[in-house]
Structure formats: C-alpha cells, structure tokens
Amino acid sequence: MTRMILLGLALAASAASAQAPRTSANYDFVYTYPSQAARIAPLKAWLDADKAKLRAKVAGEAAAFRRETQRDGSPFRKYDASKEWQVVADTPRFLSLSVATYDYSGGAHGYGASGGLLWDKRAAKRIEPKAVFVSVAGLDAALRKPWCDWLKRERVNRLGSASGTDDIFGQCPRVKELAVLLGSSSGKGFDRIGLIADQYVAGSYAEGPYEVTLPVTPAVLRAVKPEYRAAFVVR
Incomplete structure (x- = not known):
C-alpha cells in the first residue's frame, strides 16, 4: 500500500532503490527506500537490517496464523506488509525521510502508520525529527x-x-x-x-x-x- 506523505512536501526525485516485492503463500512484503538513502553506507545498512527484521517478523506471524487456521478450520487470509521511505528534504546537513507502513494480519482491514527520520550528515547518525x-x-x-x-x-x-x-x-x-x-x-x-x-x-x-x-x-x-x-x- 503506497501513500504519498504530504503531497508537495516529499521530493519527486526520490526514486526508490530497486527492491522487488517478496511474496509467498503466507504473505506479501514490500520494503523500499530512496536512492539518496542508499548512497549513505551506514544508513543503508540500518535500513537493510530493519527490512530483514521486519520481514522475518511478518513471515513468522503469518506462518503461525496459518497453523492456527489449520487447527481450528477457520479461513486463512494472506498477510500483507509494507514499509516505504521517501525523501522529504535533502539539505546540506540533513537528509529528511518520511516512512509509511501498512500491515494487514487477517482482520477486517489493515492499518497504516507514519513516521520520519533525519540523517545528520555532519554527525553521521540517525535522529528522530522531534529530537x-x-x-x-x-x-x-x-x-x-x-x-x-x-x-x-x-x-x-x-x-x-x-x-x-x-x-x-x-x-x-x-x-x-x-x-x-x-x-x-x-x-x-x-x-x-x-x-x-x-x-x-x-x-x-x-x-x-x-x-x-x-x-x-x-x-x-x-x-x-x-x-x-x-x-x-x-x-
């Protein structure tokens, strides 16, 4: 589920790194981040680790749900999860990113959430925008x-x-x-x-x-x- 965060605030030029969606019998999974983030090695490493952690969590929970439905005979509904980062601003000191997540775990509907992240180029570290x-x-x-x-x-x-x-x-x-x-x-x-x-x-x-x-x-x-x-x- 892709959602443009604050239309007019995100940079149109923030093309996502080529990361193909992952699908299985139990779940669909998408995790993308922009090329500007991919060019910053420590930030890319953190994003890749976050992607691996989230995918493992989704895979484990979806597999557990399938086993549960097989035991009680209830219908299985495929899980769906996405986490998509976009560039909001790229200034001399900071790369500002937004993130939109979506999670569907077999209920009546999925749930979306939003957040942000700053990369301080001077200090080479991640900062929560409110910080x-x-x-x-x-x-x-x-x-x-x-x-x-x-x-x-x-x-x-x-x-x-x-x-x-x-x-x-x-x-x-x-x-x-x-x-x-x-x-x-x-x-x-x-x-x-x-x-x-x-x-x-x-x-x-x-x-x-x-x-x-x-x-x-x-x-x-x-x-x-x-x-x-x-x-x-x-x-």
Missing part, C-alpha cells in the same frame, strides 16, 4: 493554534462537523501523538513542518489520516535546540 526540538511540549505550543485551526476546518470539509464522528475523536491531538516531518522548499534549510495524525489519532479508521504542512515561524524556531537552529529558515 531536534528543546521539548515536544515546546513544539506543540508553537504549532498548536495553526494545527488545531486547520484540523477543525478539515473535519468540517470531510464530515460536515468540527467535532468528528465520535466523542473519542472530538479533541485536537497533541504533537506527541503525531508524526513530524521536516521539509524544505529550497533545499537549503528546513522551512516547513509536516504533521500527520494517523487513523484513530484524530479520527476514525474511515476518516483516514489527517496531514498538513505548516511553515517554520519564529515561534517554531525558538523551540529548536540551539545546535540545530542554523538548519532552519523562518518563512
């Missing part, structure tokens, strides 16, 4: 009004109501519950932030994910750790 901020609470404070205002409007567009379809999802989720992506319109510095509320975070499964791109403002910049502020540009 470049002084605190998640500080980032939440900087983004809360534009994020919640947008979510309210989007709920009206999708549902005809700002409160959602269920009281459970009537609130505006905090940034700690969201996937955070760092993007760049110029390739020089991060000047926009993508927020993704996956299914069941801001709405029901039927509503799908809520995704928005917001500009880096002075308030956002103040929430960035001093050692990373030079990598950001206020819009």
Whole structure:
C-alpha cells in the first residue's frame, strides 16, 4: 500500500532503490527506500537490517496464523506488509525521510502508520525529527493554534462537523501523538513542518489520516535546540 506523505512536501526525485516485492503463500512484503538513502553506507545498512527484521517478523506471524487456521478450520487470509521511505528534504546537513507502513494480519482491514527520520550528515547518525526540538511540549505550543485551526476546518470539509464522528475523536491531538516531518522548499534549510495524525489519532479508521504542512515561524524556531537552529529558515 503506497501513500504519498504530504503531497508537495516529499521530493519527486526520490526514486526508490530497486527492491522487488517478496511474496509467498503466507504473505506479501514490500520494503523500499530512496536512492539518496542508499548512497549513505551506514544508513543503508540500518535500513537493510530493519527490512530483514521486519520481514522475518511478518513471515513468522503469518506462518503461525496459518497453523492456527489449520487447527481450528477457520479461513486463512494472506498477510500483507509494507514499509516505504521517501525523501522529504535533502539539505546540506540533513537528509529528511518520511516512512509509511501498512500491515494487514487477517482482520477486517489493515492499518497504516507514519513516521520520519533525519540523517545528520555532519554527525553521521540517525535522529528522530522531534529530537531536534528543546521539548515536544515546546513544539506543540508553537504549532498548536495553526494545527488545531486547520484540523477543525478539515473535519468540517470531510464530515460536515468540527467535532468528528465520535466523542473519542472530538479533541485536537497533541504533537506527541503525531508524526513530524521536516521539509524544505529550497533545499537549503528546513522551512516547513509536516504533521500527520494517523487513523484513530484524530479520527476514525474511515476518516483516514489527517496531514498538513505548516511553515517554520519564529515561534517554531525558538523551540529548536540551539545546535540545530542554523538548519532552519523562518518563512
């Protein structure tokens, strides 16, 4: 299941490395990452290890499910799993990636999830996007009004109501519950932030994910750790 993360935020030029889907009688499996990531040896090694670990997990769980259905005579439904990385931004210091995962394990429907990763070219290490901020609470404070205002409007567009379809999802989720992506319109510095509320975070499964791109403002910049502020540009 392929999903473009934040249309207009991901780089169109981030062609995935050639990695053929793996299929078996028990499961289908896809894991892709862009050529920019493949050119960074330690990052490629981590991605390949992650791919092998995930595939082994899926294979083991699907085989166990087949044995279970054979014992009790229930129908077997083939597992489906994918993990697809895309480039969000490639700046002088950072390679910013998004990831979309999908998992179907025999139930009524599958489940998708989102995330992000930064590769610090200077330090040669992986960083979680939220880790470049002084605190998640500080980032939440900087983004809360534009994020919640947008979510309210989007709920009206999708549902005809700002409160959602269920009281459970009537609130505006905090940034700690969201996937955070760092993007760049110029390739020089991060000047926009993508927020993704996956299914069941801001709405029901039927509503799908809520995704928005917001500009880096002075308030956002103040929430960035001093050692990373030079990598950001206020819009």
